[in-house]
Amino acid sequence: MPAQGGQHISSPVPLSTNRKGTTVHNASTTPEATETGAAAAIPSSNRWRVVDIVVASVIGVATGLVFLFWNNVGYAWFSAADAVTPGLGGVAVGIWLIGGVLGGLIIRKPGAALYVELLAAIVSALVGNQWGIETIYSGLAQGLGAELVFAAFGYKRFGVLQAVLAGAAAGAAAWTLELFLSGNLQKSAEFLGLYFVTVVLSGAILAGLLGWLVVRALAATGALHRFAAGRDVTERV
Amino acid sequence: MVSSAPRLRFVDRVNPVTRLAALVVLTTPLLLTVDWLSAAVALGIELVLFALAGVTPKLLVARTWPILVSAPIAGLSMLLYGQPEGTEYWSLWLARITDGSIELAVAVTVRVLAIGLPAALLFLRVDPTELADGLAQIAHLPARFVLGALGATRLVGLFVEDWRAMGLSRRARGIGDHGVIRRVATMAFALLVLAIRRGSKLATAMEARGFGSDTPRTWARVSTVGGSDAALLAIAAAVAALSIAVAVWAGTFNPVWS
Amino acid sequence: MSGSTSAVGPVRVEARGWGWRHAGRLRWALDGIDLRIAPGERVLLLGPSGSGKSSLLHALAGVHGGDDEGEERGSLLIDGARAGGARGRAGLVLQDPDSQVILARVGDDVAFGCENLGVPRDETWQRVAEALDAVGLDLPLDHPTSALSGGQKQRLALAGALAMRPGLLLLDEPTANLDPSGVAEVRAAVARVLDRTGATFVVVEHRVDVWVDLVDRVVALGSDGRLLADGPPDEVLERHREALLAAGVWVPGAPLPIERRADAAGSRSAQAILVGEQLAVGRRRGAVVRAGLDVALAEGCSTVLTGPNGVGKSTLALTLGGLLEPLGGRVAASAPLAGRLVPEPIRWRSRDLLTRIGTVFQEPEHQFVASTVRAEVAVAPHALRLSGAEGSARADEVLTRLRLDHLAGANPFTLSGGEQRRLSVAAVLVARPRVIILDEPTFGQDRATWLELVRLLRELVDDGVTLLAVTHDAAFGEVLGDRRLDLVASDDAAASAPTGSAQ
Incomplete structure (x- = not known):
């Protein structure tokens, strides 16, 4: 895959400024710039900065609001699919798993995937949904699934592969x-097998691949300029 | 989060952290079994207790309708795909309705209600600041994360305004009538951009006020727990214990791992 | 001795060969800065956008991020110690009122800094009361911060900084996002605070007239990130006038090289192109902000809509623009504007609005939908189903006209404030609407962008476009106020009727 993919954002003016006058790094094709970007891509510390905590929290809260919407729309799909087909309802599950992927890819710190998914679940649960306390346990499990994948790569690699695996792992955990x-052990083995396949696939695509695309598009807007994820847009593969 | 909700007797005097703990104590045991009796006992007691606290039927429906709707749907899935047992009444491919699946379906429906209602009603009125104070001071969760999350929740109101303005702008730009999915996707993405920008600025503002340094923090607001908190926890534990005990005694107890 | 306060006196600031470079960049945003600010001195810091003014302020406050975010060289000292080493020594107020409110209640928000510094509880609340008094915010401690106006939010942020008892007060464009009354509030509060504390003071702002009487020194940075000028206000503003004007700074007393529209007389007899009859407006059903409004937009004229905050100016503009449904009465377009459609704009299709009424939103980012500048401008031609050739010809034309052609491939979100404003106008112009409605088009713009924008809008009116602008900007009204609608603050129906609709 070419480094810039379909989202080539390099502009004729490599440097531009945002409204506050702080400079924003636009993807530049000059080799020097790419090198600097690559150097900055390696986090110097695993300690969370204040901006890591606050932006992770903002993403968590925003994701929680998306969940509230999806709890109605996605759940309608989930239940309709469930009623006619055994286990295919799992196709809708992916969106509920996207918090961990976004958190891991943007913040790049140990615990980020877990924190964002858990916070999203708490927001969703406290505002009120059909699952109550289960939501928080689910958030914990799903976040942990994604977290394990980022940990397995030593919090050093944040490409599309890691994103897809994290989404799938979150699905498996869910x-x-x-x-x-949900007492699913009381369901038939055929149902559980089909459900596993759809949930994991949905996690890989709707959480993993979609999450990766969203982060890449976010980086192109300059919104992530305080994060390594936003400074190495040309580095992504 | 919902500040327009009416005050509940007793519940509103309890620290939000205790309410969270009570929720865990009350509903976690119910998650361990799929049987109609334990869920029905718990649900019955919950309804009585919430009615005593001032939850009217109207309020109940207004605040918990997603749960009321989804409970039978969860039951339907179990009805069709629950482990078959006993007489079979109907089948189509993998779907089979049997004595066993009917019992499971009823159990799951009541269970969703028993677990979902207390979460919605205990947190009818919760002040995020109070919850955060409790989480940091009583539960001793890391203050940097608790306060970071608290700061983020304050941005929700701005997100709502952003969302409205973006909706109007889509109409002004000639793309308001078609392609709902695409339109919502562009709005959700722009919202995320604005959210991250605001988050970055908020982080700077918080740091400028000394947040995140190694200096030990003091708390201007004290989060306390007292008799009411102990009482709520005791009630939660008693309801859970009673529900499980009744199920075990009646022989319907059906642990999820069986 | 007030409690355990080691009441920090005014501090001394010293930069020696100081420079800052953002991570991933080759260019130093600031370099070779040598600067001494004596304790209690009051400094206005000027410079073009991108000259690193904010970076310097952030570094002084110790919030420019760790090694992940950039590197510094040289030294930057506060009272001889590394800046940022001791939290609470410097208090910082930022530009955006909405993004720096931290907590939900006024008292809690002011107390936040004290808590982080480990100030004991009783003393914290005492400091909160003092700080709120100093900035003139006479509100209950549990007053919701979300209910504050922009000016009140900025004063709240100032109180939050003040409660930390800083020896250095730093303000980063604190009034750029405020209306004139908000600006006056904040300026008065700052003046009072400085008189009480005597703190060393540095403010960044391109509207010089707001601060010039309050400071005793002006420091200007050049676009190369180095010092351009330093000295007493009158001297610096006089000697470097041209350079500062070129940098977009609003130098006091510099005349605007643009004239009031000449043929306002010709438009006096103009027909109404859009009228509101007995209008009630509001954002949501049941939430009427204003009722009983009778307004008319004269064809081919420029109308400015003014009035204090919260009287529903934007809501009225959006309602006239066919975006919000009237909650009472009706909006009707003239027959030539409506064409084959019904007169009520709210009943038109989204696509039909494009060539009739274009709306430019206050926040450009709210209207962006594409990932490049060019695609953004192509949205309307595409919705109008213009042919590819026609569409691209029009897109190229507006991009050139608004000097955005060199940015065609850039992501709209990465543009500067001025560029975003131009793009939001370009995206509307491309559809060639007969009426254009703008919400605070000049808010927070520097002088260069202001001139460019006002000239363009003037040209459009000269070409026959009807304009309605919601604005607090007096200079804008001078040039483009052929007609004025003044929405006064009152719930009295008679008084709420717009006044002075003709000159």
């Missing part, structure tokens, strides 16, 4: 937890 929380 499936496992539901065996107990």
